[in-house]
Amino acid sequence: MLLIKRHYKLWLKFFANLSFRQISYQRCWIKIFKMAWFLLAWPFELLGDLLIRLPTIKQLPDNPKILFVKIDQLGDVLFSTFLLPIIKDKYPASQIDYLINRRSSAVLQNNPLIHRVYYWQDLVLQNIPGRQRFSLIQGISRTVYSWLDNLLCWRQLARQKYDLIINVRAFWPSSNWPWFWLRSKLVAFDLSQASCLTNYRADYNLRAEEWQNYLNLLQPLDINLNDLKQPYFPQHFFNFSPLSQTIESPYWCLSPVSFDPEKTWSSADWIEFIKYFLVAGPRNRLVLIGLPNHKDWLKPIMDNFSSQPRVTCFTNLSIPQLAELLKNSQGLIGIESFAAHLAIALGRPVSCLVNSRLFYVSGLSRSSLIDGRSMLPRLPLVIIKDLLTTKPEQLIKAIFK
Numbered sequence: 001m002l003l004i005k006r007h008y009k010l011w012l013k014f015f016a017n018l019s020f021r022q023i024s025y026q027r028c029w030i031k032i033f034k035m036a037w038f039l040l041a042w043p044f045e046l047l048g049d050l051l052i053r054l055p056t057i058k059q060l061p062d063n064p065k066i067l068f069v070k071i072d073q074l075g076d077v078l079f080s081t082f083l084l085p086i087i088k089d090k091y092p093a094s095q096i097d098y099l100i101n102r103r104s105s106a107v108l109q110n111n112p113l114i115h116r117v118y119y120w121q122d123l124v125l126q127n128i129p130g131r132q133r134f135s136l137i138q139g140i141s142r143t144v145y146s147w148l149d150n151l152l153c154w155r156q157l158a159r160q161k162y163d164l165i166i167n168v169r170a171f172w173p174s175s176n177w178p179w180f181w182l183r184s185k186l187v188a189f190d191l192s193q194a195s196c197l198t199n200y201r202a203d204y205n206l207r208a209e210e211w212q213n214y215l216n217l218l219q220p221l222d223i224n225l226n227d228l229k230q231p232y233f234p235q236h237f238f239n240f241s242p243l244s245q246t247i248e249s250p251y252w253c254l255s256p257v258s259f260d261p262e263k264t265w266s267s268a269d270w271i272e273f274i275k276y277f278l279v280a281g282p283r284n285r286l287v288l289i290g291l292p293n294h295k296d297w298l299k300p301i302m303d304n305f306s307s308q309p310r311v312t313c314f315t316n317l318s319i320p321q322l323a324e325l326l327k328n329s330q331g332l333i334g335i336e337s338f339a340a341h342l343a344i345a346l347g348r349p350v351s352c353l354v355n356s357r358l359f360y361v362s363g364l365s366r367s368s369l370i371d372g373r374s375m376l377p378r379l380p381l382v383i384i385k386d387l388l389t390t391k392p393e394q395l396i397k398a399i400f401k
Contacts, residue, residue: 002201003049006190009043013171013191014038023358024262031371038172041193048196049317057199057220058165063093069179070100071122072169074319075341077104079375080168080270082232083214084113090223098158106319110238118153122173150178152298153312156282158182166217167192170204185219209362210375233377237345240327241320247312249369251285252277253326253343255334256301257294264335265387267300273392274301278310280400284330289322290311331398335387336374344382344384351399352376353387 041136061183066087070080082318087094095115098108102119155304158181165179167188176188180197183209190201202216209234215225256270265273278284288311290298295315305311317325319342326332326342331349343350356365359372364386376384 002190006195006201008189009045009204010038010042012206012369017371019371020242024260027191027260027262027358029036034172034371041172043195045196048194048215052196052327054197054199057187057232060091060163060221062091063095064091065095065160066097067157067160067165067179067184068096068098069120069165070098070104070169070351071120072101072249074104074107074338075336075375076169077101078106078237078338078341079210079233080214081113081209081236083109083218083265085217086218086222086223086228086232088113090221093242097160097162099153104231109320111236112238114216115280118157119151120153141292146368153254154178164220167198168214168217170213185220187215187220188210191218206360206369207362209377210373211377213343216377233341233344233379236322237342240324241318243317243321243324247287247328248285249286249328250279250330252330253332254286254288255290255332255337255339257290257297258335258337261359263337263353263387265353265392267297269300269392271304273395274305276393278308280396285312287311287325287329289317290315290327292316304348319333331381331399333395336376344379347381349381349383350376351383351385351395352383353390355387357388 012244016034017035023031023111052277062355068080070077086098096113097118098114099118099120101121102106105117105119106232108117110112130393162182162184164357165184165186167179167186169176170189170191172193174192176186176192176194176197179186180194186198187200187202189204191204193203200220201221203214206213214227215228215314217234218225256264258264274286288298292315298313298315302311302313314325322339323342323346326339326348329348331351332340332343333351334353336352336354340350354361354364354374354376358370359374360370361374361376361384362378364384376382385395385398
C-alpha cells in the first residue's frame with residue numbers, strides 16, 4: 001500500500017509539471033528538464049522499491065551524531081534549521097553537522113547548535129537549464145571540479161560514522177545514493193530519489209505546509225510530534241555584520257526582485273506601490289534590496305525616486321549585512337525570497353506576494369498540484385497575498401491596517 005501511495009504521489013508531481021500555460025521561457029526549460037529526468041529515472045525507482053528492503057531504525061544512542069543533507073538554495077537551508085532546537089531538546093548531547101552548497105555557508109555560520117559544516121556541489125542542480133547561463137565547456141569544467149571536490153568531502157563524511165543522516169530535500173533531483181554508501185541509518189522523504197535505500201521514508205503530504213512535512217523527518221528520533229502543532233520557523237540567526245552606512249529609523253525593507261520574473265510584480269506596479277507607501281507611512285523610510293545582477297531591474301524604480309531622500313537601495317550587501325539591516329527594520333515587504341525567510345527568522349513582520357498559479361500556498365492556491373511550493377509559514381507576523389490578484393493599494397492597506 002505504501003509503495004502504491006508513493007508512486008501515486010510521484011506521478012501527481014510529474015503531471016503538475018505539465019502545465020505550460022503562461023510561463024516564462026526560463027521556467028519552461030526547468031520543467032522540461034525535470035520531466036525528462038523523472039521519466040528516465042522512474043523505472044529504476046519502481047524496480048528498487050520492489051527489490052530492496054532495508055532494516056528500520058530501532059533506537060538511537062543518547063548522544064547521536066546526525067548529518068543534515070540540505071544541498072539547496074539559501075532560504076531552504078535556513079528553513080530547515082527550525083528542526084535543530086527540537087532535536088537538541090530531546091538529545092542535548094547530540095552532534096549535528098550539515099552538508100550544504102558552499103554558497104549557503106553564511107546562513108549557518110555561528111549557529112551554536114551546529115557542530116560542523118561540510119560542502120557539496122550537486123552535479124545535476126548546478127547544470128539545470130534555465131536556472132543559470134549554461135555552456136558546454138563551463139558545464140564540463142564545473143562537473144569535473146565538483147566530482148573531485150565531492151569525493152574528498154565524501155571520504156571525510158565516511159570517517160565520521162554518523163548514527164543518522166537526514167536528507168531534507170524532497171523533490172528531484174534528490175538522490176540518496178551518495179548517503180547510502182556512508183553506511184549510516186538514512187532518513188528521507190518518500191518523494192526523494194532512491195528512497196528505497198533509506199531506513200525510514202518520511203511521508204511528504206502534497207497538501208500540507210512545509211513545516212509539517214519537515215517534522216515528519218523526525219519520526220525515527222522518538223520525538224513526541226503531537227505537541228508541535230503551531231507553525232515552525234527558525235527563530236534565531238547568528239551571523240551579523242555592520243553596514244557601511246547608517247540608515248535612519250524607522251525604515252522598512254523592500255525586496256521586489258527575483259531571478260524568476262514570475263515571482264514578482266512589474267516595475268510599474270512597484271513604483272505605484274512605493275508612491276502609496278510614502279503617503280501611508282510619512283515617517284518611514286524604504287530601503288530596496290537586491291543582488292548586484294538586479295541593478296538593471298531596479299534602475300527604473302530608483303530613477304522615479306532619485307530626488308526622494310526617504311528611498312534608498314542596496315545591491316551589494318553580504319548575508320551578515322542583510323541580517324543586520326533586517327534586524328533593525330520595521331519589517332520586510334516583497335516576494336518569497338531568502339530575504340523573507342531571514343526576516344521571519346529574525347522575528348520581523350513580513351508581507352509577501354506569492355504567485356498562486358506557480359507556487360502552492362495552503363489556504364491560498366486553488367489547486368495543491370502545483371509544481372512549486374511556498375515555504376512561508378502561516379505565522380501572525382506573516383502576511384501572504386496572491387501576486388495575481390493583489391493590487392499595490394491593497395498590499396499597502398494590509399501592511400498599515
